Amino acid sequence: MLKFVCVNFLFLSVLISHAQIPQQIQVDVVYLASDELEGRATGTKGENLAANYIVHRMKSIGLSPGNMNNWYQSFKIPANPHQSNSIELTGKNVIGYLDRKAKNTIIIGAHYDHLGHGVVGSMAPNDHHIHNGADDNASGVSALLWIAEKLAGYRKLNHNFLFIAFSGEEYGLYGSKAFMENPSISSDKITAMINMDMVGRLNAEKVISISGVGTSTQWKNILEEVKPADFGFNYSESGVGPSDHTSFYLKNIPVLHFFTGQHKDYHKPTDDSYLVNYNGIVEIANIITDLCMKLDPIKNLDFQKTKDENKQMAADFKVTLGVMPDYVYNGTGMRIDAVLEGRAAMKAGMKDGDVLIQLAGKDIKDIYDYMKILSEHTKGEKVKAKVLRKGIEVEMEVEF
Ligand SMILES: [Zn+2]
Structure with missing residues (x-):
């Protein structure tokens, strides 16, 4: 003191x-x-x-x-x-x-x-x-x-x-x-x-x-x-x-x-x-x-979900998964901090905390691999994805 x-x-x-x-x-x-x-x-x-x-x-x-x-x-x-x-x-x-x-x-x-x-x-x-x-x-x-x-x-x-x-x-x-x-x-x-x-x-x-x-x-x-x-x-x-x-x-x-x-x-x-x-x-x-x-005097401030969470990323890519990546994750793969409402990842069954390790048949070492793969796909395409969930591999199909 x-x-x-x-x-x-x-x-x-x-x-x-x-x-x-x-x-x-x-x-x-x-x-x-x-x-x-x-x-x-x-x-x-x-x-x-x-x-x-x-x-x-x-x-x-x-x-x-x-x-x-x-x-x-x-x-x-x-x-x-x-x-x-x-x-x-x-x-x-x-x-x-x-x-x-x-x-x-x-x-x-x-x-x-x-x-x-x-x-x-x-x-x-x-x-x-x-x-x-x-x-x-x-x-x-x-x-x-x-x-x-x-x-x-x-x-x-x-x-x-x-x-x-x-x-x-x-x-x-x-x-x-x-x-x-x-x-x-x-x-x-x-x-x-x-x-x-x-x-x-x-x-x-x-x-x-x-x-x-x-x-x-x-x-x-x-x-x-x-x-x-x-x-x-x-x-x-x-x-x-x-x-x-x-x-x-x-x-x-x-x-x-x-x-x-x-x-x-x-x-x-x-x-x-x-x-x-x-x-x-x-x-x-x-x-x-x-x-x-x-x-201060407002009694009922309403809440609504927003839909443009990945706007910045969407500007660079034609498709997105609709997830919030964990930018500070140091392990192999891309850890998902939050799966966003109603987007491709949620529809495919991904969950908060999943680590994405494969997308469209390609390995993902880090967030940059993930971004590169996204740039190679267009809307409506279906690809396979593999995540690690609590250490166990889970496969799913994603539609962009
Ligand atoms: Zn800060």
């Missing part, structure tokens, strides 16, 4: 000369993305330091422990059976609660873990310098704390708000999956989940990507009401994407994901805090605070 006070004090003295920059946002990002935290990989000392810091901040804002009487929710990341040196990891979500004695709750989330030294998941796989993850996702955590502080100023609200800093995201959304398997708020009492993953690189044109807009028929109207005139909102419908909102969408909860876009430092040691647009984070956090206030 003493350490935090010293670190904050040091940063504040640096910041006094830059009065126009929102100090607290910068303090949060700079500390979380500092080398001292060694890239915040799940299950490491750096993750633990980050978690302690987030609890310290949530306490000072006036939140209460959000997992029963606990700030933390622990979960296991199983060892990878295909990697002989892989070990089981224990990660922890940090959960703070703004209890307004309401019936329903809105969840605000941002993952705080990152890639450590980039042994797994790095876009610079041979560079084992610390991957500081300033944009990914110290930025989202700083926004989450900012929103928490603003909402805590309202004594009367029609919703409770639960703020979750997830861990295990980079290794496969483990923290958010663990929360939905064992939620501290029962899922039928969750009105919506709003996720921020990478909100630190707002561009000069102020265009942000908002996905999940198709998960409720009401989202677009609400978003248009809070959109500042100088902002561009780039909407996409899908509730499925490579971040934690997916875990909530798959349990039929309306979701939104805010994102300022890809860049060349993504998942590299160069994703550093000096490249972050701090004022941009504040602007986005204020938009989300306004959104929360618009959402």
Whole structure:
């Protein structure tokens, strides 16, 4: 605890000369993305330091422990059976609660873990310098704390708000999956989940990507009401994407994901805090605070499934299976994180967790083999597929 006070004090003295920059946002990002935290990989000392810091901040804002009487929710990341040196990891979500004695709750989330030294998941796989993850996702955590502080100023609200800093995201959304398997708020009492993953690189044109807009028929109207005139909102419908909102969408909860876009430092040691647009984070956090206030009086936000989950992939291929691949799976084959409603894979009988090892008579070593095979087929064709389900080979026929 003493350490935090010293670190904050040091940063504040640096910041006094830059009065126009929102100090607290910068303090949060700079500390979380500092080398001292060694890239915040799940299950490491750096993750633990980050978690302690987030609890310290949530306490000072006036939140209460959000997992029963606990700030933390622990979960296991199983060892990878295909990697002989892989070990089981224990990660922890940090959960703070703004209890307004309401019936329903809105969840605000941002993952705080990152890639450590980039042994797994790095876009610079041979560079084992610390991957500081300033944009990914110290930025989202700083926004989450900012929103928490603003909402805590309202004594009367029609919703409770639960703020979750997830861990295990980079290794496969483990923290958010663990929360939905064992939620501290029962899922039928969750009105919506709003996720921020990478909100630190707002561009000069102020265009942000908002996905999940198709998960409720009401989202677009609400978003248009809070959109500042100088902002561009780039909407996409899908509730499925490579971040934690997916875990909530798959349990039929309306979701939104805010994102300022890809860049060349993504998942590299160069994703550093000096490249972050701090004022941009504040602007986005204020938009989300306004959104929360618009959402607060709504009693019946509807939910709908979205149909364009694999839109990005579909742009490159004439056919898709309709699955969400596990992008961080290291074993042989392509592990399926989620089989999507009503699509080819579901019709063929594939299940979440299956590892696709053969398609159209060709072996699949990794996701790239899978993509290559997809590009060779057209709609209506029938091919054989082979998956590993709990270690047992299962064959099926897929119609694209
Ligand atoms: Zn991220």
